[in-house]
Amino acid sequence: MAHENPHDVVQITDPQDVTPDLRRELIECWVAVTNAGGAAGFPFPPVDGAHLAPFADKLIGQLDPERRRLLLALSGDALAGWVVLDRDPDRLISHWGTVKHLQTHTAFRGLGIGSRLMRALRVFARDEMRLEQLHLAARGGAGLEGFYSRLGWREIGRWPDALRLDGGDTRDEVLMVLTPL
8 A cells, every 4th residue: 555654755565556657657767767877777778668567567566565665756746756675574684674776767856856765765664664774785886875875874895896887887886784774
């Protein structure tokens, strides 16, 4: 079921709450961000909706209040951005969550959408999922380290030259943590 919070971010925890229109908007956002060079999980643009649809459907199908949540930032009736919060059910590591696929639609860049999503995600993770810390991996060299550090995240390591993009462009994968929540 979708839940709204004071941060103007909608949370979805049930696949049945993703309407066909919302599914289309999620895919369109992912395509726009990827094709603009965004670090959104598909480093080899161009991509199109047919390419991303199976990945979106898998993500949506795995929504679950305890394991995977989808947070949406809306601007009026339009999807401005989204992010995924995962929790592994393994008892050994179920006290932390993983942030994936943060993206702001290119039409809404520069308006604080990504920051708003990340602040809301922190609240949901702490207050509803009872998580103690959050992890993420970001593409080095894209300015993401500064964005996340302004939100309280700290770098805990790097996998050097872990990501090989087109044209021989090799980047580190930057490992970050947010704790305490």
